[in-house]
Amino acid sequence: MGKITSIDLFAGVGGMRISLAKAARRLGLYDECRLYSEINEYSKSTYEANFPETKFIKDIKSVQKSEIDKDIPDHDILLAGFPCQPFSKAGVSSRKNLNRAYGFDDKDQGNLFFNILEILKIKKPRAFILENVQNILTVSQGKVFNKILKELRKYYFVPDPKILDAKDFGLAQRRCRVYIVGFLNYNGEFKYPEPSFKKVKVKDFLDKKVHKKYTISDLLWKSHQERRIRNSNRGKGFGFRLTNRNEKCTRTISSRYYKDGSECLIFRGKTRNPRRLTPREVFRLQGFPESFKFPVSDLQAYKQAGNAVPINVVEKVCIEVLKYLIRKKNRIINAA
Ligand SMILES: C[S@@+](CC[C@H](N)C(=O)[O-])C[C@H]1O[C@@H](n2cnc3c(N)ncnc32)[C@H](O)[C@@H]1O
Numbered sequence: 001m002g003k004i005t006s007i008d009l010f011a012g013v014g015g016m017r018i019s020l021a022k023a024a025r026r027l028g029l030y031d032e033c034r035l036y037s038e039i040n041e042y043s044k045s046t047y048e049a050n051f052p053e054t055k056f057i058k059d060i061k062s063v064q065k066s067e068i069d070k071d072i073p074d075h076d077i078l079l080a081g082f083p084c085q086p087f088s089k090a091g092v093s094s095r096k097n098l099n100r101a102y103g104f105d106d107k108d109q110g111n112l113f114f115n116i117l118e119i120l121k122i123k124k125p126r127a128f129i130l131e132n133v134q135n136i137l138t139v140s141q142g143k144v145f146n147k148i149l150k151e152l153r154k155y156y157f158v159p160d161p162k163i164l165d166a167k168d169f170g171l172a173q174r175r176c177r178v179y180i181v182g183f184l185n186y187n188g189e190f191k192y193p194e195p196s197f198k199k200v201k202v203k204d205f206l207d208k209k210v211h212k213k214y215t216i217s218d219l220l221w222k223s224h225q226e227r228r229i230r231n232s233n234r235g236k237g238f239g240f241r242l243t244n245r246n247e248k249c250t251r252t253i254s255s256r257y258y259k260d261g262s263e264c265l266i267f268r269g270k271t272r273n274p275r276r277l278t279p280r281e282v283f284r285l286q287g288f289p290e291s292f293k294f295p296v297s298d299l300q301a302y303k304q305a306g307n308a309v310p311i312n313v314v315e316k317v318c319i320e321v322l323k324y325l326i327r328k329k330n331r332i333i334n335a336a
Helices: 015-026 041-050 065-071 089-097 112-123 139-155 218-233 279-285 298-307 311-327
Strands: 003-009 030-037 077-080 127-133 162-165 176-183
Touching: 003 015, 003 112, 015 030, 015 077, 015 127, 015 311, 041 298, 065 112, 077 112, 112 127, 112 139, 127 311, 139 176, 162 311, 176 311, 279 298
Parallel strands: 003 030, 003 077, 077 127
Antiparallel strands: 127 176, 162 176
């Protein structure tokens, strides 16, 4: 069996890595993740619980340019779902309210893309797979995204990025994300995966028995309803969203879901308060396997699941990337 190596940057809890591993298995390949980088201690503990003994770098910014070659292992595919807050709708609007910089001007998180670029330039992996929010396409009138593409295309063949929605890939969650893949060597046109349109319902992802702590309190339920009235009087959004078990999908579950569950409250009949999704249900709606461990509080688990990539989609993207690489019978596939 051939081997494919990777590094997992901005790893969160390893959604990209799980996706690549699944894709590799489907194609009869063996995968080896040689490094992950994650600055958040709670995410790291979840990552470690699932993938012990992978080489680790906490803050990717701590790796000086001159040390990249030594500190970052050689690899075939660079994976990075880089932080989206400086580019997301919610992130941009809260930064504007606080008079803080957003996009590339966010000096803390906005320019992490350039750390990825430096690694690509020096380590020259055969391919990369990046993921981010849709809003990155339009933030700062599209200038951020144009710059990203322009820089990547100086060194890599980068087909036009694609927006894919988790709900079209067998997950009962609407989650549109931008995928950017690139290849060191051109090997013909690359095609992003076609949606499977597998028919699923929200109930397929729900627990059979749910603890009563997930039912929202009378106070929270009242405040959700009052906010909805206030919003509608001001012509603003809809506020909370009641989701019926038989619906095809939930709204996008964000990393802020722990706050009040407004993106998705499960309807439990007119006379009962709705409930939040459990953390396991959110991981399931992201395509994580049942065996996935998250030894953290509910609050951290919601953040981690809401930040993660939808496995089903990334797995399909990875399959296409691997096929593209294999097609050329290139050097990444070593005889086992
Ligand atoms: C959008 S999340 C990625 C989630 C991941 N793709 C998954 O499926 O779990 C971005 C991650 O980057 C991490 N991060 C932010 N700045 C970082 C830095 N300087 N070095 C390493 N990780 C960082 C955040 O803590 C967060 O977990």
